[in-house]
Amino acid sequence: MDTELARTFLTVLAAGSFIGAAELLHVSQSTVSARIRALEEQLGCSLFVRNKAGTRLTAAGRQFHKHAAVLVRTVEQARQDAGTPSGFDGVLTVGGRFGLWEELLLAWLPLMRRAAPGILLRAEIGFEEELMRGLLEGRLDIAVMYTPQSRPGLAVERLLEERLVLVASEPEAPPAPARDYVLVDWGPEFLAQHNVFFPAFSGAGLMVNIGWLGLQHIRRHGGSGYFPLRLVADELRRGRLHRVPDAPEFRLPAYLVHPEEPADAALDAALGLMRGLAASGHAEEEEA
Incomplete structure (x- = not known):
């Protein structure tokens, strides 16, 4: 299957509509529609129900979502692994709002480097729309933001x-x-x-x-x-x-967003350190 079709499917899901997906992908709405039709023809089922409010997944669409996320994430992981310098065991990509990097995620970086020296860390700054899209496409492993969207396959937890x-x-x-x-x-x-x-x-x-x-x-x-x-x-x-x-x-409130699927040891360690750092920072803030 062409991963571009799966990526388009995930973008429609993230945007909530074909029009929104077209804007995010910088293509026409007809191109998005054509890709989704091609995907539905390959799968032999309808994936979206379209109405005035936007789009929602069909039962088949909900089933396909987890496979689309895994497919895109696998391709992205392969791309990252292929570019991983020798001496590292894996890659972890974390994104967050600029304000949440200040005095929080920036303090997390050295803690994570010490906890998992064999993991290459990639840090990104973005707004909610691009962070959610990165999570759905598998480009991001973790994102910290103020206004997340609830999406299948992603866990959203209050961080601070x-x-x-x-x-x-x-x-x-x-x-x-x-x-x-x-x-x-x-x-x-x-x-x-x-x-x-x-x-x-x-x-x-x-x-x-x-x-x-x-x-x-x-x-x-x-x-x-x-x-x-x-x-x-x-x-x-x-x-x-x-x-x-x-x-x-x-x-x-600020939220921690990550895949629902069981994580590997590096992802578990990263989440644990973020939770601990947020909790200790909140205590210091109350004292101030």
Whole structure:
């Protein structure tokens, strides 16, 4: 079977529609439809039910999904293994949001290197859409993100809960978005909470999709913004930033996503270290 057909199937599943899959694959919708038809003809069954809401798997589609994931993952693993330098026993690829690499996954890397020195680690930064797609296609073994999607064959577990606090460069900042406020897009859950607590907010002069950009701007040019407490705890202790009193605090869960199938020893070790690191970091945050 052409793995491109299986990859297209997984992309439709990740996107939730043929149109969304076409955008992700940078092809026309008719090309996606043609590939799925070809796949269905080879298998002798229908894989998707299409309606106005998008697509959903048929019973046959649910059965094929696990085989498609294994097929694409096997090809990807073969490609990775073929490129693995001598001296390593395997490869583990981990992806995460930029903000979750800071002070979390970056601390996990050396722990994992010591725990499994024979494993080549590949680290990637991405947003939820590309991380989920990487997991479904088998390019990623583990991903850490804020807003995962439930997909067959993938386990989603809560890793930690971010405490998003309003910090400012000046100690007397108002407890609401001001003129120099930087709006960081921490995802739809955060924006929904933000709109509820600040209904009169008409928009910020600067909006960023990566927290690091907003934090660097505030450090250099002043202003205020919402950031995970674990990222700014040291800045607050040193007096470089100031917690805005009486400002609402938002909660944002972060999730660990990985294959449901039994993992090998390296994957098990990686997951265990991430869980332990998240738990210890949360305890330190509470003390701060």
